[in-house]
Amino acid sequence: MPTPASAVRRHDPAHARGQAEVAPAPVAEPALVTIGLTKRFRGTSALDGVDLEVPTGVVFGYLGPNGAGKTTTIRILAGLARPTAGTARVFGHDVVSDREAAQRELGYLPGDFVGYPELTGREHLTYLARVRGGVSWRRVRRLAERLGLDLDKRLGAMSHGNRQKVGLVQAFMHEPRLLVLDEPTAGLDPLVRREFLGLVREARQDGGTVFLSSHVLSEVEAVADRVAILGSGRVLVTGSVEELRRRARRSIDLVFVGPPPLAALRDAAGVHDLRSTGRTAHLTLEGSAAALMSAAAPYGIENVVSHEPDLEDVFLDLYAGRP
Numbered sequence: 083m084p085t086p087a088s089a090v091r092r093h094d095p096a097h098a099r100g101q102a103e104v105a106p107a108p109v110a111e112p113a114l115v116t117i118g119l120t121k122r123f124r125g126t127s128a129l130d131g132v133d134l135e136v137p138t139g140v141v142f143g144y145l146g147p148n149g150a151g152k153t154t155t156i157r158i159l160a161g162l163a164r165p166t167a168g169t170a171r172v173f174g175h176d177v178v179s180d181r182e183a184a185q186r187e188l189g190y191l192p193g194d195f196v197g198y199p200e201l202t203g204r205e206h207l208t209y210l211a212r213v214r215g216g217v218s219w220r221r222v223r224r225l226a227e228r229l230g231l232d233l234d235k236r237l238g239a240m241s242h243g244n245r246q247k248v249g250l251v252q253a254f255m256h257e258p259r260l261l262v263l264d265e266p267t268a269g270l271d272p273l274v275r276r277e278f279l280g281l282v283r284e285a286r287q288d289g290g291t292v293f294l295s296s297h298v299l300s301e302v303e304a305v306a307d308r309v310a311i312l313g314s315g316r317v318l319v320t321g322s323v324e325e326l327r328r329r330a331r332r333s334i335d336l337v338f339v340g341p342p343p344l345a346a347l348r349d350a351a352g353v354h355d356l357r358s359t360g361r362t363a364h365l366t367l368e369g370s371a372a373a374l375m376s377a378a379a380p381y382g383i384e385n386v387v388s389h390e391p392d393l394e395d396v397f398l399d400l401y402a403g404r405p
């Protein structure tokens with residue numbers, strides 16, 4: 083049973099000495115909370131009760147295969163679609179009933195950013211900066227320079243990647259408290275991707291929160307603090323990148339001095355997908371390696387090669403229906 087707060091206070095030495103009690107540090111309001119978020123399109127259930135909590139000041143990766151519901155979630159957050167049921171709040175503002183206040187907190191990059199084709203990048207961004215207010219043109223110029231964007235070209239004449247840069251500049255230019263980015267690196271070349279990841283890290287350093295969907299798991303791994311993996315409109319797993327990695331199976335090669343003792347290895351806890359080539363046993367391991375090592379040791383181990391799992395392994399394990 084939890085200890086009652088009054089009991090804790092009675093034994094507080096500061097309290098016993100008659101000193102003033104120190105008020106607990108205020109807990110920062112989450113940047114984003116969704117509860118039971120559901121969206122149905124006629125016969126299709128795009129989202130089916132999505133619960134998310136994104137703390138302030140983190141980079142949150144939102145992953146899932148094609149059709150999982152990522153864009154639908156993000157469009158609801160951006161006020162472009164209404165949930166069939168459930169709620170979403172941005173810094174406490176309901177995205178439906180308090181839409182304007184929620185939108186003021188956001189920088190949003192749609193997955194299919196096109197903008198106004200007849201305007202140049204400069205005209206487009208000037209227009210959006212006026213509508214939004216409080217945008218420093220120096221910041222716009224700096225963002226454009228960093229991403230290698232030519233502001234004088236018409237959007238309609240830009241390549242997909244260059245148009246995406248305009249989309250990124252408009253999302254970042256007003257230094258929003260929450261960036262919601264749908265596939266932000268789609269179409270960007272590797273140098274621009276790197277610059278973009280730098281911008282995300284800087285936004286976090288400055289106290290901002292970034293919620294981004296992506297198919298590029300290595301990128302998410304490089305920049306995200308927390309991740310949710312979505313499948314068929316439901317959150318399958320959520321946690322820190324480190325926690326998720328620990329869940330995934332490691333792939334291990336054990337080289338023996340003689341033929342690999344497959345029968346002994348197969349019985350060790352956590353061993354899966356066992357096979358051998360020559361003197362090497364290949365397997366995947368779930369959890370601790372202790373049982374595997376005790377089973378293998380009597381047969382003479384010459385070498386161990388362990389491939390640490392990455393987010394891609396977590397992702398593939400989940401979709402292979404593994405625990």
Ligand SMILES: Nc1ncnc2c1ncn2[C@@H]1O[C@H](COP(=O)(O)OP(=O)(O)OP(=O)(O)O)[C@@H](O)[C@H]1O
Nearest residue numbers: 123126127128146147148149150151152153154155
């Ligand atoms: N306007 C719509 N009308 C009907 N069905 C829709 C609509 N928008 C999305 N859907 C369906 O909702 C489901 C989720 O789609 P969504 O675009 O959110 O997935 P996603 O995770 O963003 O996929 P991707 O990675 O391919 O972009 C899909 O089955 C999709 O076909």
